[in-house]
Amino acid sequence: MMKQKNGALSKLYIALILFFLYAPIIVMIVLSFNKGNTIVWKGFSLKWYGELFQDRNLMGALANTLSIAVLASFFATILGTSAAIGINNFKGKTRSIIQNVSNIPIISPDIVMGVSLMLLFTFLGMIFHFQMGYVTVLISHICFCVPLVVLNVMPRLRHMDRSIYDAARDLGCNEWQAFFKVVLHELMPGIVSGLLISFTYSLDDFIITHFTQGAKFQNLSTEIYAMLRRKIPPTINALSTLLFVAIIVIMVIINLRDRHEEKMKNEK
Amino acid sequence: MKSRKLTIPYIFWMLVFTMIPIVIIGFSAFNDGKGNFTLEPFQKAFFYSGVFLKSLLIALISTAICLVLAYPLAYILTRMKQSSQKTVTMLLMIPMWMNFLLRIYAWVILLQKNGPLDLALSLLGIHGTYIGNTAAVVVGMVYEYLPFMVLPIYTVMSKIDPGLIEAARDLGSNNAAVLGKVIFPLSIPGVISGITMVFVPSASTFLVSQYLGGTDDIMIGDVIDNIFWTDQNTGAAISLLMMVLIFVFLVLMNLFGDEEAIA
Numbered sequence: 001m002m003k004q005k006n007g008a009l010s011k012l013y014i015a016l017i018l019f020f021l022y023a024p025i026i027v028m029i030v031l032s033f034n035k036g037n038t039i040v041w042k043g044f045s046l047k048w049y050g051e052l053f054q055d056r057n058l059m060g061a062l063a064n065t066l067s068i069a070v071l072a073s074f075f076a077t078i079l080g081t082s083a084a085i086g087i088n089n090f091k092g093k094t095r096s097i098i099q100n101v102s103n104i105p106i107i108s109p110d111i112v113m114g115v116s117l118m119l120l121f122t123f124l125g126m127i128f129h130f131q132m133g134y135v136t137v138l139i140s141h142i143c144f145c146v147p148l149v150v151l152n153v154m155p156r157l158r159h160m161d162r163s164i165y166d167a168a169r170d171l172g173c174n175e176w177q178a179f180f181k182v183v184l185h186e187l188m189p190g191i192v193s194g195l196l197i198s199f200t201y202s203l204d205d206f207i208i209t210h211f212t213q214g215a216k217f218q219n220l221s222t223e224i225y226a227m228l229r230r231k232i233p234p235t236i237n238a239l240s241t242l243l244f245v246a247i248i249v250i251m252v253i254i255n256l257r258d259r260h261e262e263k264m265k266n267e268k
Numbered sequence: 269m270k271s272r273k274l275t276i277p278y279i280f281w282m283l284v285f286t287m288i289p290i291v292i293i294g295f296s297a298f299n300d301g302k303g304n305f306t307l308e309p310f311q312k313a314f315f316y317s318g319v320f321l322k323s324l325l326i327a328l329i330s331t332a333i334c335l336v337l338a339y340p341l342a343y344i345l346t347r348m349k350q351s352s353q354k355t356v357t358m359l360l361m362i363p364m365w366m367n368f369l370l371r372i373y374a375w376v377i378l379l380q381k382n383g384p385l386d387l388a389l390s391l392l393g394i395h396g397t398y399i400g401n402t403a404a405v406v407v408g409m410v411y412e413y414l415p416f417m418v419l420p421i422y423t424v425m426s427k428i429d430p431g432l433i434e435a436a437r438d439l440g441s442n443n444a445a446v447l448g449k450v451i452f453p454l455s456i457p458g459v460i461s462g463i464t465m466v467f468v469p470s471a472s473t474f475l476v477s478q479y480l481g482g483t484d485d486i487m488i489g490d491v492i493d494n495i496f497w498t499d500q501n502t503g504a505a506i507s508l509l510m511m512v513l514i515f516v517f518l519v520l521m522n523l524f525g526d527e528e529a530i531a
Contacts, residue, residue: 010344014356017341020411021363024374027384031377039383079278086275098275104286107464107518109472111489112507115496116289119504123292143285146278206368207474210493224369225475237377240370247365251358 025244032237048238055235061223064134065203068219072141073198079142080149081191085183087150088157106147113144114211121212132214140212141202148201149194156190293511296504309505316491316506323488326402327471330409331417334466335459337410338417342458343451345418346425357422360415368412372479375408379480404480405487409470416469417462424458425451460521468514 032049036042052058087098105113121136164186168178184191206221213222227233300306345353363371378385379399386398398404428451436450470476474489481487488510496503 010347013340013344017337017414018356018359021360021414024371024378024411025363025366027378028370028374039377039380079281082274083278086272086278089272090275098279101282101286102278104290107468107514108511109468109489109514111472111474111492112293112511113289115492115503115507116293117285118496119292119296119500120285120289139285143281146281200365204365204368211496221367221369224367224373228369228373228479236370236373240366240374243366243370244362247362251362255354255358 025240028237028240029244031234032241034234034237037234048234049242052235052238052242057218058220058223058227058235058239061218061220064218065220068134068138068141069199069202071138072145072202073195076142076145076198077149077191077195080146080194081153081187083146084150084153084157088154102147102150104147105144106151110144110205110207111211114140114208117143117208118211132212133217136212136214137209137217137219140208141205144205144208145198145202148197149191152194152197153187153190156187160186290511293504293508296501297508299501299504301501309501310509312499312502313505313509316488319486319491320488320509322485323471326405326409326477326485326487327467330406330413330470331463331467333406333410334414334417335463338414338421338462339459341418342421342425342455343447345422346428353426357419360418364415369475371412372408372476375404375411376479379404379407399480400482402481402485405477405485408476408480409473412473412476413466413470416465420461420465421455421458425455428454460524464518464521467517472510472514 031039033044033046034041035045035047083102087095087102090098117136117140118132121132125131160183164182165178168182169175173181204221205219206225209219209222210225213219218226224236224239227236297309298305298307300308345356348356376399377383380386381397381399383398386396389396432450432454433446436446441449472489474487474493477485477487478490488506492503492506492510495506
């Protein structure tokens with residue numbers, strides 16, 4: 001009896017928290033179908049979605065966001081994984097120094113990192129005659145992604161059994177084969193989660209892009225920032241709705257894949 | 269595999285894009301813009317000490333609210349069955365994937381004058397303004413960062429050996445004692461990383477207060493953003509102070525965490 005009461009209270013608590021998290025999103029979704037451009041309901045309409053797709057700036061910004069996220073997480077994963085493997089071979093003081101420095105981008109506030117990179121790029125720009133834009137944003141995104149990859153790969157490395165690498169060598173693999181077939185395979189879960197976390201951080205970033213974007217480049221966040229500065233366009237609601245749907249679809253796919261893999265494992 | 273050479277590109281990268289930028293910040297914070305050493309940027313930065321304190325206060329309140337909301341949630345989560353745990357954590361993470369600006373803007377819509385909340389409450393005869401004050405900023409912060417508090421606490425809590433809880437029960441502990449004497453002490457590392465993950469970004473972020481707060485709710489992040497485009501030296505000085513402060517905070521949190529672990 002007591003337990004049941006607890007269960008109901010727990011469920012209510014979770015429901016309330018979820019309500020808090022989703023209420024604003026639901027309001028946006030509802031308003032995205034509103035014919036009027038205020039929050040007063042004037043009837044159902046899809047016109048904001050039409051306008052959204054005709055917004056060239058926004059579509060360009062979306063393409064930039066996606067390509068930066070793909071490139072930044074890709075390069076960060078390569079750089080971070082090789083760094084983690086290298087760091088693992090250091091011991092004592094050198095190792096802790098490298099690891100501490102590599103934590104700096106994670107612990108320092110985004111705004112400080114954005115500001116410091118902007119100073120660096122303006123300084124280098126004066127020497128080498130370039131202006132901030134796509135490339136500087138990409139570099140900045142790699143900067144905050146690399147430590148995330150290192151952080152995700154390191155624990156896998158520490159728990160890896162060293163003898164399987166030696167075994168592969170004994171069984172006739174050369175160094176590279178042993179690396180690609182054994183070590184990389186062992187590290188894969190860490191590498192994949194590092195890649196995914198990097199990708200999502202890059203997609204969501206506003207502050208660092210804001211400082212390193214230069215005059216012409218826009219990603220989705222900075223474009224939304226500019227839109228909200230001008231006026232409050234209802235197309236933003238349509239954009240949020242579409243993003244939300246995309247996220248749900250991705251999450252469901254990931255979940256289904258996980259379940260499928262678990263099933264396969266069990267059948268083995 | 270045994271090679272240390274793999275670290276070389278990374279060390280080079282960190283040097284150019286992490287160490288040098290920090291050196292540049294330090295350099296321009298003690299600089300009058302013409303290359304001469306001066307403390308003037310810090311004197312100007314001191315002008316914003318009120319804003320600094322208010323930002324810390326807002327961050328502190330937001331972190332405390334996040335902790336109070338998140339701890340029971342994490343506890344409830346660990347006691348649910350495995351499949352529901354997965355579903356609820358997924359539901360907690362989905363809003364985090366929405367764009368940062370869109371999440372705040374959603375609250376602007378929700379709280380605005382004649383907005384949904386205003387309309388609903390005025391039906392009950394309650395009238396008021398819900399936007400443009402410190403409370404709205406805190407709500408926005410809690411909304412932004414609540415999952416950052418829940419997830420680390422939940423991760424640490426779900427790794428607690430159920431045998432320990434059983435042992436405590438066998439030795440005569442009731443629910444409250446198990447929670448206070450077994451689960452809470454063991455969950456402290458999660459609490460600490462949760463506090464860090466909420467406090468640092470909420471103390472330093474900008475825009476949340478611009479969208480949800482009033483004119484006197486401006487935060488130190490907004491000041492840096494505003495000032496940097498005109499006076500880089502003062503901006504650098506404020507950034508440096510903020511970095512030092514965050515660093516001290518992290519060291520304190522670590523000390524606290526270690527002590528608890530020893531005790």
